Amino acid sequence: MRLLDHLAALSPPRALRRARRLAAAGARARAARLYSVAAAAGLVEAQNEVAHAYLAGTLFPRNPAEAARWFRAAAEAGHVPSQCRLASLHLQGLRAAASGPGLFPDDHWAADDAPGADYPAALAWARKAADSGSADGQSLLGFILANGPEGILDRDAALDWYRRSAAQDWPQGHLGLGMLLMSRADTAEKTIEAMAPIERAAExxxxxAHFLLGVIHEQAVGVLPDPSRALMHYRKAAIHGIRNAQAKLGAMLLAGSGCAPDPVEGESWLRRAAVAGDPEAAALVGDLYARGGDLPPNYAEAAIWFRAAAEAGHRTAARALGMLYLTGAGVVRDADEAARWLARAASGGDAAAQANLANLILHRQVRSASVDGLPIHEWFERAAGSGDAIGAFNYAVCLTEGIGVARDEAKGAMWLRRAAENIVNAQYWYGRMLLEGRGVPADPEAAYGWISRAADTGMTDALALQAEMKLHGRGTARDHAGARDLFLRVAETGHPGAMFALGALHGGGHDIPVDRAAALHWYRRAAEANHPLAQLMLGRWLRKGLAGPPEPAEAETWLRRALAQGVEEARSDLVDLAAGPEPAASRAAGD
Structure with a gap:
């Protein structure tokens, strides 16, 4: 057999024929040697096939530089398919100025790594092929003329070359012709005319072409909406790996558009598109896992997909990921990491993310380093100036907290007042500023009015502050029973401060009946929620036996927990506990 290879190598045409047979039989090394002989002898068919082998990494190790060198050799000899291939490579980033082994930055050149299309070089090779009558070359030339930069762009000429290619029934010619006609269609008749060549390309x-027809039928471009036809075309494009079609197909299957809802297949197609790099699909997969419903919720999985979309610049996904970090759903709870992702979304103009970020800053839940360097105040100032209420609230936060600008509570109060007409958080914070006299003259009655407006929406912090104002008679009549009812509503949401307040109210000294069992219950609830003063009071009540027999061991536990949180009063209680039981007369006297 090796003797036959040697004899074939003496004649380039025979070497090429034998190389093809050996390649088909899987004898790659022997085929490669004979292909090289034929290509070096100047056979353009061999040069073209060697170039393809280098580009695909089949008979030779993948080497785009060598592939380009052999395509060029064949193209310069007049081989039209090589001219077309070389034009395509220039559109993918091959630079005309280089040649030989230094043609690409390294041996891993690919279109994604390339420095950008070289339209002049692509134009030259495509024109040679087109002038030779190549339908492929004509469609390539049409593309270059339709999409090239100034000096090359000539859509009228592109239309002519696309028509010539389509006249030879070349699919890419039909597609280019249809797309160019569609871009010029300004009547229903012209839209229908443009669809015809796209349909030929799809056939x-x-x-x-299938993807474009899917868009046309889904979005009713010159036709009546037809979700079922759109779905059919998207499926055909998706099967062949068109990423956008996979995303569209997945979304339609999820929504049941043009078909019965199918969340399992929908998720599968969205996942394929997301893996291929489609940020919208990744965001949809993340949302699917976060919401649950037909599929069980999985926040850890949601975080993975939201991150993929956010890193690709999807601002809604960045906000969603930030909220997962804020709540600790599927990821470790981390307010600073939440701020980082919210800042990404906010930088893209996401108003909800801007509001969430402002609230984090307002509640001092993030370190300043997490937001340093971000032009937060500029985003919000622009939005506020345009009349956006959320922007006004956020800008007020920047002014009152000195974020990116000098602290100016008076100006901050002004913007809070503007936002308070529509924004619940602004009503609450403007009420607090009126109550505390920050940036505006203190006005407890006006403060109570704004805080009540926020409380009426169910805002927990506003309800708690409204209850406190009723308790102390600030800005409104003193009303301990009303305060108790409000604290009870808030406590049911898990608010430790409201639980502590209920313990104090039921413990005596207020305008409601004493209920020591209820007081002990609420002190315990608040203490278990890590409220320091509630831990102190629970320890005292257990030490003194104010709602049952004394419990010195448990009392010591709670007093030590309070002391560990900085409540120094617990130290003397621990000393008293160590001294022995409380006298009965002292227990009866209360706390």
């Missing part, structure tokens, strides 16, 4: 099996 020839071009996945991109």
């Amino acid at each position: 020839a099996g071009l996945p991109t």
Whole structure:
């Protein structure tokens, strides 16, 4: 057999024929040697096939530089398919100025790594192929003229070359012609005319044509909406790996558009598109896992997909990821990491993310380093100036907290007042500023009015402050029973401060009946929620036996927990506990 290889190598045409047979039989090394002989002898078919082998990494190790060198050799000899291939490579980033082994930055050149299309070089090779009558070359030339930079752009000429290619029934010619006609269509008749060549391209099996027809039928471009036809075309394009079609198909299957809802298949197609790098699909997969419903919720999985979308610049996904970090759903709870992702979304103009970020800053839940360097005040000032209420609230936060600008509570109060007409958080914070006299003259009655407006929406912090104002008679009549009812509503949401307040109210000294069992219950609830003063009071009540027999061991536990949180009063209680039981007369006297 090796003797036959040697004899074939003496004649380039025979070497090429034998190389093809050996390649088909799987004898790659022997085929490669004979291909090289034929290509070096100047056979353009061999040069073209060697170039393809280098580009695909089949008979030779993948080497785009060598592939380009052999395509160029064949193209310069007049081989039209090589001219077309070389034009395509220039569109993918091959630079005309280089040649030989230094043609690319390294041996891993690919379109994604390339420095950008070289339209002049692509134009030259495509024109040679087109002038030779190549339908492929004509469609390539049409593309270059339709999409090239100034000096090359000539859509009228592009239309002519696309028509010539389509006249030879070349699928890409049909597709280019249809797309160019569609871009010029300004009547229903012209839209229908443009659809015809796209349909011919789809009939020839071009996945991109199927995707375009899917868009046309889904979005009713010159036709009545037809979700079922859109779904059919998206499916055909998706099967052939068109990422956008996979995303569209998945979304339609989820929504049941043009079909019965199918969340399992919908998720599968969205996942394929997301893996291929589609940020919208990744965000949809993340949302699917976060919401649950037909599929069980999985916040850890949601975080993975939200991150993929956010890193690709999807601002809604960045906000969603930030909220997962804020709540600790699927990820370790981390307010600073939440702020980082919210800042990404906010930088893209996401108003909800801007509001969430402002609230984090307002409640001092993030370190200043997490937001340093961000032009937060500029985003909000622009939005506020345009009349946006959320922007006004956020800008007020920047002014009152000195974020990116000098602290100016008076100006901050002014913007809070503007936002308070529509924004619940602004009503609450403007009420607090009126109550505390920050940036505005203190006005407890006006403060109570704004805080009540926020409380009426169910805002927990506003309800708690409204209850406190009723308790102390600040800005409103003193009303301990009303305060108790409000604290009870808030406590049911898990608010430790409200639980502590209920313990104090029921413990005596207020305008409601004493209920020591209820007081002990609420002190315990608040203490278990890590409220320091509630831990102190629970320890005292257990030490003194104010709602049952004394419990010195448990009392010591709670007093030590309070002391560990900085409540120094617990130290003397621990000393008293160590001294022995409380006298009965002292227990009866209360706390």
